[in-house]
Amino acid sequence: MSRICFSRNLKELADLLPEGKQVVVLYDKAVSEWVKKTGLPADLSIGLEGGETLKQWDAVARVVDRFMNAAVDRSWFLVGIGGGTVCDFAGFLASIYMRGISFGFVPTTLIAQVDAALGGKNGIHFGSYKNILGCIVQPAWIFCDPDLLRSLPLREFRCGLAECVKHGAIVSEPYFRFIEEEVAGYDPAELPDATLDRLVRDSQQIKMDIVEKDLYEQGERRALNFGHTFGHAMAAEEPSLSHGQVVSKGMVMASRLAVRKGLLEKAECERLEKVLARCGLETEYPYPENRLLPYILHDKKRQTNYIWLVLLRRIGQYMIVKEPVDSFGL
Ligand SMILES: NC(=O)c1ccc[n+]([C@@H]2O[C@H](COP(=O)([O-])OP(=O)(O)OC[C@H]3O[C@@H](n4cnc5c(N)ncnc54)[C@H](O)[C@@H]3O)[C@@H](O)[C@H]2O)c1
Numbered sequence: 001m002s003r004i005c006f007s008r009n010l011k012e013l014a015d016l017l018p019e020g021k022q023v024v025v026l027y028d029k030a031v032s033e034w035v036k037k038t039g040l041p042a043d044l045s046i047g048l049e050g051g052e053t054l055k056q057w058d059a060v061a062r063v064v065d066r067f068m069n070a071a072v073d074r075s076w077f078l079v080g081i082g083g084g085t086v087c088d089f090a091g092f093l094a095s096i097y098m099r100g101i102s103f104g105f106v107p108t109t110l111i112a113q114v115d116a117a118l119g120g121k122n123g124i125h126f127g128s129y130k131n132i133l134g135c136i137v138q139p140a141w142i143f144c145d146p147d148l149l150r151s152l153p154l155r156e157f158r159c160g161l162a163e164c165v166k167h168g169a170i171v172s173e174p175y176f177r178f179i180e181e182e183v184a185g186y187d188p189a190e191l192p193d194a195t196l197d198r199l200v201r202d203s204q205q206i207k208m209d210i211v212e213k214d215l216y217e218q219g220e221r222r223a224l225n226f227g228h229t230f231g232h233a234m235a236a237e238e239p240s241l242s243h244g245q246v247v248s249k250g251m252v253m254a255s256r257l258a259v260r261k262g263l264l265e266k267a268e269c270e271r272l273e274k275v276l277a278r279c280g281l282e283t284e285y286p287y288p289e290n291r292l293l294p295y296i297l298h299d300k301k302r303q304t305n306y307i308w309l310v311l312l313r314r315i316g317q318y319m320i321v322k323e324p325v326d327s328f329g330l
């Protein structure tokens with residue numbers, strides 16, 4: 001498993017580089033000032049525009065060209081610095097270039113620090129098919145400086161909060177309560193360092209505990225998809241919606257379904273809705289739910305005749321139900 005180095009001391013980043021290897025750095029231009037401050041020794045450094053358009057073949061091809069021109073080979077080490085899109089892109093490229101070179105991540109958004117940089121899933125889109133080309137390869141390390149989150153636009157911070165709430169909702173009521181009491185409803189810019197640190201570190205711990213038990217998503221790792229089956233369908237229907245917003249709405253939709261199935265108390269569902277709303281996230285899908293059905297049936301997590309759906313029993317406890325596609329209704 002990857003080593004996580006959580007630190008505000010930028011010198012520790014250079015210490016993570018393997019001795020004697022040449023280094024290629026792929027970084028999001030949005031954090032170029034921070035990258036300069038690190039003084040990271042790079043033999044090749046490539047600035048990228050972060051965002052979903054990066055996760056496409058043509059961007060991979062352009063960077064491979066730069067690698068070939070600089071004679072990057074398997075002995076090099078790659079560092080990916082940026083949000084979830086840069087981590088996904090850099091991890092994918094590192095995993096396929098010359099059959100794989102070692103790499104480390106510096107996640108710079110809340111989504112990337114608590115989710116995308118952890119667990120080894122790397123991938124890109126193919127046209128409008130999201131995350132359809134990918135692999136599971138672990139980074140050697142993840143360097144996490146929570147101060148990077150201080151420059152994050154509010155909208156991006158909120159998206160990350162949706163994943164933090166998800167982590168609490170599925171396995172940790174105390175972490176969920178911490179978000180309710182110390183994070184939701186507060187201006188992120190004013191969160192004390194200790195609160196920001198706990199927000200990130202506990203969330204990382206929850207994800208890593210799950211991933212370690214089920215690297216290839218045969219069982220428990222599926223819990224991390226809570227809210228995502230419906231959320232991905234909403235994003236497919238309306239691509240302009242951000243990941244955090246659709247995950248938020250998707251968790252609420254799944255929880256209302258669990259209430260209807262008699263699996264979850266209504267009060268627990270309302271507790272989830274309330275914390276998401278106080279985090280500045282949307283909770284309502286404004287159309288009839290069965291509009292999502294065609295998109296759900298195209299979800300890549302679907303296995304021939306059924307889909308796995310993550311539902312809550314209570315805050316801090318999930319269950320996975322296997323729904324046959326032909327009887328699947330919302
Ligand atoms: N591999 C996984 O397990 C996994 C898990 C969750 C999400 N993801 C992927 O992550 C992506 C979403 O990640 P994201 O929300 O970080 O998106 P992102 O990389 O597009 O970053 C969001 C925006 O913030 C900017 N930015 C990055 N760091 C910044 C900083 N410190 N200060 C100011 N601006 C900054 C970026 O340039 C971008 O405009 C999606 O493509 C999703 O599929 C992957």
Ligand SMILES: [Zn+2]
Nearest residue numbers: 163228243247
């Ligand atoms: Zn997600």
